Amino acid sequence: MRKYTFFLLLCFYLEALGQDTLWVNANTLEIEGKGFSNTENDYDRLPATAKGLVRDPVWELGQHSAGILVRFYTNALQFYIRWELTSTMLAMPHMPATGVSGVDVYVLNNKKEYLFLGTGIPKNVKNLAVFNTNTQQNHLSSYLLYLPLYNGTKLLEIGVPMGYVIQKDTIFHAVVHKPILFYGTSILQGACASRAGMAYPSILGRKLGVHIINLGFSGNAKLEPEMQELISEVEAAVYVIDCHHNTTKDETQTRTEPAIRKIRAKRPYAPIVLIEGSNPKRDFPTEEGLITQEIVKKLKKEGFKNLYYIKGNGLLGQDTEATVDLVHHSDLGMQRQAEFLYPIFKKILRKIKQ
Amino acid sequence: MRKYTFFLLLCFYLEALGQDTLWVNANTLEIEGKGFSNTENDYDRLPATAKGLVRDPVWELGQHSAGILVRFYTNALQFYIRWELTSTMLAMPHMPATGVSGVDVYVLNNKKEYLFLGTGIPKNVKNLAVFNTNTQQNHLSSYLLYLPLYNGTKLLEIGVPMGYVIQKDTIFHAVVHKPILFYGTSILQGACASRAGMAYPSILGRKLGVHIINLGFSGNAKLEPEMQELISEVEAAVYVIDCHHNTTKDETQTRTEPAIRKIRAKRPYAPIVLIEGSNPKRDFPTEEGLITQEIVKKLKKEGFKNLYYIKGNGLLGQDTEATVDLVHHSDLGMQRQAEFLYPIFKKILRKIKQ
Structure with missing residues (x-):
């Protein structure tokens, strides 16, 4: 009975998400941590030209999204992350799925500290996670969204309720310009x-x-x-x-x-x-x-x-x-x-x- | 081809283990970390009398072997741990199999520090792990073997090559006698x-x-x-x-x-x-x-x-x-x-x- 209610609630929730959510493909925002822009897929770490040039395992590992992140602004009180992985191997025996295939969110506070906001826990190849921001109404906050470390990210979308803003983080200035x-x-x-x-x-x-x-x-x-x-x-x-x-x-x-x-x-x-x-x-x-x-x-x-x-x-x-x-x-x-x-x-x- | 060679080697290895290994059931050694001796299974944390008395989830969690350990002595240069789990749920999305279902070994050095020696990585309900001790020939060293945190341990055996000694650790004296x-x-x-x-x-x-x-x-x-x-x-x-x-x-x-x-x-x-x-x-x-x-x-x-x-x-x-x-x-x-x-x-x- 409980399970059935949960299922209904989930359906309702996803339905609501579909109708009232503004979904933004993360590749239209600021993607950081890529050394090369000419990549085969959005979240690859090696350029397309490296295929065949580097050894196969290196090429494959280059498709893991380690260190890649999206820096964005939103005033939403709650936002959603949808991400699709390239591999069904969600975890390793000595590394949990959250590390291998999960997404991780940080928020910048007014002391310029990055506070850990939460993890998107992966359970399938396609995943959805909800984040509550604790932001004050209409306050634009700066977020970091880290991508999976040992899996590839095929698609990444950030959703905010209609009426809220989501945009590139243009305010963050790194201590040195280059990475x-x-x-x-x-x-x-x-x-x-x-x-x-x-x-x-x-x-x-x-x-x-x-x-x-x-x-x-x-x-x-x-x-x-x-x-x-x-x-x-x-x-x-x-x-x-x-x-x-x-x-x-x-x-x-x-x-x-x-x-x-x-x-x-x-x-x-x-x-x-x-x-x-x-x-x-x-x-x-x-x-x-x-x-x-x-x-x-x-x-x-x-x-x-x-x-x-x-x-x-x-x-x-x-x-x-x-x-x-x-x-x-x-x-x-x-x-x-x-x-x-x-x-x-x-x-x-x-x-x-x- | 490689896989086939690996399989043959594994068979040979396990065969050798079977013939030349002294296997000791850990329940004949010093089991530590149990508050109650009258348990239904060797590595339960609650007494048999608690069944039906405590809520079902508590009883079930009491069958996880968290904190239970075996303190033993051996002069073997290499030893083996065989352990059988009670549940096939080897990992959680946010906790790796090594933590949920693995065993963990520490060795005491001559400065009375416990050094981490290695982890037995679980891949199935029945598992085997090999530990190299770095001990000098014929030196009896004291080991700690921690049991899985979020799974039950049905059977636990320690194996040493024939001719080596394995025994209860009678030398360790806790700072206070009671736990x-x-x-x-x-x-x-x-x-x-x-x-x-x-x-x-x-x-x-x-x-x-x-x-x-x-x-x-x-x-x-x-x-x-x-x-x-x-x-x-x-x-x-x-x-x-x-x-x-x-x-x-x-x-x-x-x-x-x-x-x-x-x-x-x-x-x-x-x-x-x-x-x-x-x-x-x-x-x-x-x-x-x-x-x-x-x-x-x-x-x-x-x-x-x-x-x-x-x-x-x-x-x-x-x-x-x-x-x-x-x-x-x-x-x-x-x-x-x-x-x-x-x-x-x-x-x-x-x-x-x-």
Whole structure:
């Protein structure tokens, strides 16, 4: 009986949504976090030209919407998100559906803090979520809507009741105009955050007040020549390379220097930040870390400026609690990594602005 | 082809396990975290006598193995965990299978720290996980094995290669002999930790060096008279009540005082700790918190000793990042709550020991 009533109510609700709701396709708003505009689908992370050029797994992972977000304004007291996924694999055994396939909403308060407003919980390929804003009547508030981390987003629509406004966020000004580009592993892509906004680059984006681009490719951050090329094509304020969990010692040795040189050739002044992989077992330095450190030293001697190497020791804190499986970060690991990197990036950004 | 090779290897591996492995049923080792010995199944949290006495959902949730653990010793370099679950619902949309249905292993190092060793990832009702210990040859190490938080554990076996020893951990001595009993909500039961060891009472147990009992009943911590009775039956060092997310204002008003009186009648000196619910939106005090605070004041005036009230303000930190859905804690929330409570409980325990 209860179920039947619920079903009726839901039908009524959806009917009402259909009639009295203004649906806006998010691709008409401000989409952020894309390094490339010429993509096959709206929420791809790699350009269409990369197909066949990069390895197949990289291409497929590039269709995950990690780090992509919509920044919008509305005065609605309640709004709705409809999103359609590309894969039926909604969750992983060590990462919940909310992180793999969910959407995540934040609201900016008058202290310029981003407050977590709620998560759209995915239950199917097509999903609907309702968000209550707690906004005062007729007050335009600024929202961040993060897309799924380990699934593709085929369609994304935001609905507001008729009579309310929804528009691009034109007021937000990032601390630096260009985004910070992050290239790296599954952890960077967001494994195993509990929700879309908790991948560590996204946390940093909010804390620093900057745009970010997430080029995390689960298990496939191999820093290949074609990826070096793609990364250097993006006009970024800072380039971050965090791929030690995926590159072998040999790959680290042979590919790190060409990657730095390629970026530097195109972006003479942009800071390049190399991060030693995290290590939940607390054995530092890592072999890949030592190799990278040597390369950075050598290039600095050659006269390379704005080149940073960050040791992994502090990334996960001093206990062993911050991962799900001794590799992938829980939200605890994501937050710790972001908090550890925050002052370092703050300093780097301050230099850029001067 | 690859799949076929994998299948053959798996068969060979399982065959080898069967022949050369000593399997020990965990119920013959030290099972910790149970308030009642007369249970229907090995890893139930409520006594058989509670069936029909408590509401059905409470009884069913009592069959989840939250907070139950096995403390054992082995000198094996590798060991195996076989566990069988009671439900095929391996995950929730906002909580991964590793937390809902997985097992979690910690090892004690020579600095008396518990280090996270790994998680057994559940993929079916019957599961097998392999753990590499990094132990030196013939060194007996002490392990903690946490059971699933939101599923029942029907059978649990630990396997070591023939010739190795597995036994009860007789060396661990808790700071206080009796356990700390936690009664409360879904959060307390472990929602939405990424793995079994990350429910906040379990983190506290490791940090404080004590035994804990997790009587968290998702959505059903109503503090009913029958639950008050059951709680007070358990011989605990400290009684913690953290049920504000589930009790209405009226229930908080009418049930808190009888609960305290009932425990106090049976345990004249045991500290009783009441925790204001967490609130990701940072609106404090909560209405239920104010009610509880008044009750505590009143009883203290009456002469009640060792009665503590903990305000919720600091439980989740000062941002809004620590939950999955504005209610349930991610590992970040669990760790923050445990870190916030740690010094308070440390002080309380110090008083007991004096």
